[in-house]
Amino acid sequence: MVFMEDSERAAAISREQGIDAGLHLNLTTSFSARSCPQKLKERQHELASFLRWHSFARVVYHPWLARSFEYAIKAQIEEYSRIYGTEPERFDGHHHMHLNANVLFRSLLPCGAIVRRHFSEESGEKPLRNRLFRQFTDVLLARRHRLVDFFFSLPPFKPPARLQRIFSLACQFVVEMETHPANPEEYQFLTGGEVFRWAGDVLIARRFVVPTHKSPCSDR
Numbered sequence: 001m002v003f004m005e006d007s008e009r010a011a012a013i014s015r016e017q018g019i020d021a022g023l024h025l026n027l028t029t030s031f032s033a034r035s036c037p038q039k040l041k042e043r044q045h046e047l048a049s050f051l052r053w054h055s056f057a058r059v060v061y062h063p064w065l066a067r068s069f070e071y072a073i074k075a076q077i078e079e080y081s082r083i084y085g086t087e088p089e090r091f092d093g094h095h096h097m098h099l100n101a102n103v104l105f106r107s108l109l110p111c112g113a114i115v116r117r118h119f120s121e122e123s124g125e126k127p128l129r130n131r132l133f134r135q136f137t138d139v140l141l142a143r144r145h146r147l148v149d150f151f152f153s154l155p156p157f158k159p160p161a162r163l164q165r166i167f168s169l170a171c172q173f174v175v176e177m178e179t180h181p182a183n184p185e186e187y188q189f190l191t192g193g194e195v196f197r198w199a200g201d202v203l204i205a206r207r208f209v210v211p212t213h214k215s216p217c218s219d220r
Helices: 007-017 038-051 063-084 094-099 101-105 128-144 160-169 184-191 194-199
Strands: 023-025 090-093 150-153 175-178
Touching: 007 063, 023 063, 023 094, 038 063, 063 101, 090 094, 094 101, 101 128, 150 160, 160 175, 160 194, 184 194
Parallel strands: 023 090, 150 175
Antiparallel strands: none
16 A cells, blocks of 8 residues: 555565565555645545445446546556556555446556456355446456456355365466455464465465466557
């Protein structure tokens, strides 16, 4: 995340250690950095009020906020480029709001970039309307961006068959796992060696790489 209290120090550590960092777009949580422009704070507050209004808000295109969405995303991309010394190649979003209708329909993310897709839900976990929305979103994303084949949250850890299925998929496909090491159970899984026991022969990438096919922007 950028424009947060510790963003610049985190970027410095990332550059020093060679950490592969994407841009975590923030449209819903107030920026805390003193250097954040007041105009940006005000625009983001407008966006947060709309996106938090109802869970259905992210699927609704809001024409009167179109310029605010464009401004907020452009400002974050420029700030990332300033503190990391390079343009972001990978995007996800706080509360997954990078997949809201205004961002998708206005094509606000750089063409050809790696963009996090919706969670790959198990059959029956979500109502039909949610699954249809995810499928429609994936189609829009695939036209301009590179996507992993599957995206899951690391927990829940039970039943064990769930993780077995996910790691089995990773033998044939590119699978992304979202995890929050601040959660003690997830931290133990990642640092205690359990992840390697489950992974077996599955390749765990040291750098986030998605196979490159023909760029959807190459003919433009």
